[in-house]
Amino acid sequence: xxxxxxxxxxxxxxxxxxxxxxxxxxxxxxxxxxxxxxxxxxxxxxxxxxxxxxxxxxxxxxxxxxxxxxxxxxxxxxxxxxxxxx
Numbered sequence: 001x002x003x004x005x006x007x008x009x010x011x012x013x014x015x016x017x018x019x020x021x022x023x024x025x026x027x028x029x030x031x032x033x034x035x036x037x038x039x040x041x042x043x044x045x046x047x048x049x050x051x052x053x054x055x056x057x058x059x060x061x062x063x064x065x066x067x068x069x070x071x072x073x074x075x076x077x078x079x080x081x082x083x084x085x086x
Contacts, residue, residue: 002080004056012082013043014040014042014044014081015079015080016042016078017040018078031077040078046063046078057072058070058072059075061075
């Protein structure tokens with residue numbers, strides 16, 4: 001499941017940040033690197049605080065005590081494991 005699919009007030013654990021298959025230095029890999037630098041690393045608990053009213057963009061995410069506003073396409077790069085209670 002992807003972080004972009006999580007509903008407001010739901011919590012999950014990050015499994016991985018997805019990269020391109022070729023392993024190059026494409027823009028999407030730079031986004032993946034930036035997400036990991038911000039704390040979106042495997043094993044970390046995340047919670048969707050709220051979603052934008054127009055198509056769910058942006059998504060307000062909490063990682064630890066920090067909140068981030070991610071675009072939907074960025075949240076789609078984060079694979080999660082649901083079933084964790086808040």
